[in-house]
Amino acid sequence: MTDQEFAACAGQYLDMVYRIALNYFGPRRQDAEDAAQNAMLRLCRTDAPFEGEEHLRRWLVRVTLNECRRLGASPWRRRTVPLESCPEPVFPDPGQQSLFREVMALPGKYRVPLYLYYYEGYSVEEVGRLMDLKPSTVQTRLARGRERLKKILTEEE
Amino acid sequence: MQETYRKLFDQVHASQRLQKEVAQMREQRNDAPRRRIAPGALLAAILVVLVLAGTTLAAAGGSLGDWFTQKWGEETGGSMTQQQAQVIDSLTQKVGESRTSGDVTVTVDSLTVGGDALWALLDVEGLRFDRSKKYSFDRIGVEILPDPSEGAVGGAGCSLGSIGVTESGAVRMLLEFTGVFSTGNQINSGGYALELRLHDLVRCRQGGEDEVIAQGEWSFSIPLTVDSLSPVISIESALVKGEMLQEGADGALEKVTQEVELRDITFTATGVSFYTEESSELLDVAAIFADGTEVASNGGGGSRMEDGSWYGSCQWPVPIDVETVTALRIGETEIPIP
Numbered sequence: 001m002t003d004q005e006f007a008a009c010a011g012q013y014l015d016m017v018y019r020i021a022l023n024y025f026g027p028r029r030q031d032a033e034d035a036a037q038n039a040m041l042r043l044c045r046t047d048a049p050f051e052g053e054e055h056l057r058r059w060l061v062r063v064t065l066n067e068c069r070r071l072g073a074s075p076w077r078r079r080t081v082p083l084e085s086c087p088e089p090v091f092p093d094p095g096q097q098s099l100f101r102e103v104m105a106l107p108g109k110y111r112v113p114l115y116l117y118y119y120e121g122y123s124v125e126e127v128g129r130l131m132d133l134k135p136s137t138v139q140t141r142l143a144r145g146r147e148r149l150k151k152i153l154t155e156e157e
Numbered sequence: 158m159q160e161t162y163r164k165l166f167d168q169v170h171a172s173q174r175l176q177k178e179v180a181q182m183r184e185q186r187n188d189a190p191r192r193r194i195a196p197g198a199l200l201a202a203i204l205v206v207l208v209l210a211g212t213t214l215a216a217a218g219g220s221l222g223d224w225f226t227q228k229w230g231e232e233t234g235g236s237m238t239q240q241q242a243q244v245i246d247s248l249t250q251k252v253g254e255s256r257t258s259g260d261v262t263v264t265v266d267s268l269t270v271g272g273d274a275l276w277a278l279l280d281v282e283g284l285r286f287d288r289s290k291k292y293s294f295d296r297i298g299v300e301i302l303p304d305p306s307e308g309a310v311g312g313a314g315c316s317l318g319s320i321g322v323t324e325s326g327a328v329r330m331l332l333e334f335t336g337v338f339s340t341g342n343q344i345n346s347g348g349y350a351l352e353l354r355l356h357d358l359v360r361c362r363q364g365g366e367d368e369v370i371a372q373g374e375w376s377f378s379i380p381l382t383v384d385s386l387s388p389v390i391s392i393e394s395a396l397v398k399g400e401m402l403q404e405g406a407d408g409a410l411e412k413v414t415q416e417v418e419l420r421d422i423t424f425t426a427t428g429v430s431f432y433t434e435e436s437s438e439l440l441d442v443a444a445i446f447a448d449g450t451e452v453a454s455n456g457g458g459g460s461r462m463e464d465g466s467w468y469g470s471c472q473w474p475v476p477i478d479v480e481t482v483t484a485l486r487i488g489e490t491e492i493p494i495p
Contacts (some may be wrong), residue, residue, distance in 0.1 A: 007180070018170070018175065044182040150158060
């Protein structure tokens with residue numbers, strides 16, 4: 001990948017990578033940033049031939065989730081908390097700010113499938129393949145996550 | 158619902174710092190190998206972190222030594238030896254500096270300082286404190302000056318929380334600080350100072366926002382004295398086996414046992430550090446004593462270097478007497494200590 005190609009990929013996909021990591025880690029925003037950075041570093045260093053835009057996007061989703069799992073599994077992360085504060089995204093509408101907090105407060109196992117399904121537009125089967133989950137498990141998590149999300153949105157209104 | 162959800166995440170973007178780091182990746186890869194400032198290079202940063210210390214001091218009014226004795230019992234199930242206690246004493250300095258803001262006086266009673274770890278015992282007086290509650294500060298700033306990471310790869314973590322109320326009614330708090338200094342600098346080697354800034358005293362509430370009970374700022378600048386009784390043991394290199402996460406052909410992560418070479422292993426009273434070519438984030442580290450007692454590391458941190466290699470360091474939950482340690486276990490491999 002040339003410098004220009006990498007810059008174009010970063011411009012196009014960095015937000016997606018960060019949002020996936022953010023949904024994985026929830027309030028641990030510093031971990032989300034670290035995982036997103038690691039995923040982009042993998043892209044920077046990979047020699048993998050991408051067969052097209054969709055292949056690259058799927059590869060990035062997969063690598064991001066793997067980097068999140070790596071960070072989450074590390075015993076080095078068990079106790080220490082980064083000193084550097086990592087600010088919460090700011091929304092112009094206070095209602096959206098509180099909605100974002102509610103969404104981030106959902107159990108982690110619901111957040112990532114909801115994001116991949118609702119935002120990135122992957123099907124249940126694709127979410128299952130990306131997350132190494134059976135489609136039936138994804139279906140259940142989506143249904144429960146959706147239920148909670150609906151409740152939050154109703155309360156917000 | 159989908160529309161609301163999409164609109165919400167449309168407004169979530171990678172921070173400017175992350176964008177900058179990613180933008181620089183390519184030029185750093187193309188440069189000659191040099192150390193990159195990792196996302197967690199934080200020594201100059203002000204932190205906003207609050208984690209309650211787990212071990213409550215049973216004896217109200219106890220010292221840092223008493224806290225470590227309790228912690229040792231919790232970690233090992235045994236009693237601390239006199240020699241071990243002496244090592245902790247040798248790393249501990251009496252401070253006794255106080256700052257008052259409004260009705261509240263904060264005193265830094267004492268510090269225990271190792272190469273990349275520091276514990277501080279604080280007393281907070283001036284209010285009537287409820288013994289059944291936990292207290293802390295709303296914002297905490299910790300800096301070690303000059304920066305031991307010298308602007309290179311590094312990171313740090315910190316926790317602060319109350320560990321008891323003394324007979325005189327002061328809240329005792331314990332501050333635990335650990336750093337990842339890939340420069341190899343030791344903060345107990347002399348010439349360093351702890352800069353501590355505490356803002357707004359809070360009563361902690363589980364599952365809710367902490368309640369500010371006294372507004373104010375309490376700032377300290379405390380020189381860290383030289384530790385004279387803590388030897389550093391260096392091991393040139395060692396091959397260790399440990400579980401790593403690897404991506405399979407289908408992209409799924411799986412745990413595999415892998416052999417990794419660690420270089421420049423440094424073992425001190427407060428932790429172990431090393432350099433390695435492979436990511437070794439899953440390596441657990443333990444110190445094994447002659448009587449079979451084991452002390453497992455208390456977490457730590459790792460930084461990827463610009464050339465793709467890793468620097469890792471982890472800390473002990475209590476300072477240990479390295480001279481009575483017979484082996485280190487890293488991953489699945491025991492490394493005898495000469």
